[in-house]
Amino acid sequence: MDVNKRIVAVDIFRGMTISLMVLVNTPGTWSSVYSPFLHAQWHGYTPTDLVFPFFLFIVGTSIVFAYKNKKPSLKTYKKIGVRALKLIILGLFLGAFTLSFPFFKDFENIRFPGVLQRIGVVFFITSALFLNLNWKKLIFVVLVLLFGYWALMTLIPVDGQPSTLTRAPNNLANWLDVQLFGSHNYKPDYDPEGFLSTLPAIASALLGIFTGEILVGKQNKKTPLLFGLGGCLLIIGHLWDIVFPINKALWTSSFVLVTAGWANVVLAIIHYLSDDRKLIFGSIFKYVGFNAITIYFLSSFISKLFYLIKVEGEISVHEWLFRTVYVQDFLPLQFSSLLYGLSVVGFYCFLGYFLYKKGIFIKV
Numbered sequence: 001m002d003v004n005k006r007i008v009a010v011d012i013f014r015g016m017t018i019s020l021m022v023l024v025n026t027p028g029t030w031s032s033v034y035s036p037f038l039h040a041q042w043h044g045y046t047p048t049d050l051v052f053p054f055f056l057f058i059v060g061t062s063i064v065f066a067y068k069n070k071k072p073s074l075k076t077y078k079k080i081g082v083r084a085l086k087l088i089i090l091g092l093f094l095g096a097f098t099l100s101f102p103f104f105k106d107f108e109n110i111r112f113p114g115v116l117q118r119i120g121v122v123f124f125i126t127s128a129l130f131l132n133l134n135w136k137k138l139i140f141v142v143l144v145l146l147f148g149y150w151a152l153m154t155l156i157p158v159d160g161q162p163s164t165l166t167r168a169p170n171n172l173a174n175w176l177d178v179q180l181f182g183s184h185n186y187k188p189d190y191d192p193e194g195f196l197s198t199l200p201a202i203a204s205a206l207l208g209i210f211t212g213e214i215l216v217g218k219q220n221k222k223t224p225l226l227f228g229l230g231g232c233l234l235i236i237g238h239l240w241d242i243v244f245p246i247n248k249a250l251w252t253s254s255f256v257l258v259t260a261g262w263a264n265v266v267l268a269i270i271h272y273l274s275d276d277r278k279l280i281f282g283s284i285f286k287y288v289g290f291n292a293i294t295i296y297f298l299s300s301f302i303s304k305l306f307y308l309i310k311v312e313g314e315i316s317v318h319e320w321l322f323r324t325v326y327v328q329d330f331l332p333l334q335f336s337s338l339l340y341g342l343s344v345v346g347f348y349c350f351l352g353y354f355l356y357k358k359g360i361f362i363k364v
Helices: 006-026 047-066 074-096 114-134 135-155 172-184 198-218 224-240 253-276 285-289 292-308 319-324 333-357
Strands: none
Touching: 006 047, 006 253, 006 285, 006 292, 006 333, 047 114, 047 198, 047 224, 047 253, 074 114, 074 292, 114 135, 114 198, 114 292, 135 172, 135 198, 135 253, 198 224, 224 253, 285 292, 285 333, 292 319, 292 333, 319 333
16 A cells, blocks of 8 residues: 555544544543543534545545546446445344343344445445546436435325424435334334435545545645635535535435535645645544544444443443543533544554554555
8 A cells, every 4th residue: 555645634633533533432421521532413414414524525535546547347336346245245244243142132222224324325326427427427316315315304295294304204304214224224114314405425535525525636736626615515515505405314405515615624724824824733543544444443333342342240341431530529520422533543553553553554
């Protein structure tokens, strides 16, 4: 793997995104978390709601680097398919694993959708579209996905009732997830990585492709282009929010545009500092970015183990560690909870650094 040919800003951005994923997923206690590190209740968004779409966006950007000069051959499709399948299997494993023999939950309790599953599906479809369509046709696909999803979610009746965008049985996306997956959803009534909302999630990755094309292009003023594109997407997304609310759980079209807008703005800032000004910063995130999926999977799996393994009776390793080390009388509980999460992030940043120094780059 030739790390010298990579665009530094993309690796830093990817590593920052994974680090934020780890941080928001591993607080000391879910009962005491600062509001920016929680998802929005339903409509609206917080910094935490940006994290997953940022990663799908960077998946699209990375597809440009990986397949820019590739032809749509059987060999290429096989490579894409195998990688997508690995991601899906890893995601199903995370959802199904338990400590009790035979180490998997009962079938009816296994969650089918999930973060890695969505990444796998979106990666496969987006890669196939990129290999076969030019940028004009890709723009058309994005428009069809975003406007088509808007039409489906607002015009199609559900069980004889007008569709709603609230968390209710006559919400088309929620209703369809219940029909398709039944007990295999994240919640009994919906799944934030459900079936129908995967369509606009593909648009999130496709918007990342356009940014990738800017980054590999020959134009000199890439940073202003990224800022301009990000600003336009933010304005359009917030205007669309008036009639189609920004919502991560439903992955609404306005949510796609706003999160892609912020992704471009953040990437533009990083690109200006790292690639334009040649400043040395964010190296630790760059190291994490080289093994992003591996670090995300390990953090999720080890976190699950910490909750499942019990010590001193019925106290989990996670709770024991948090209460013993981080909870102190002189610290607010929310701050202790944040310190725990930051410690976990620090560990995985060190792991990313270790893997980089050893020349270990694990491709999933």
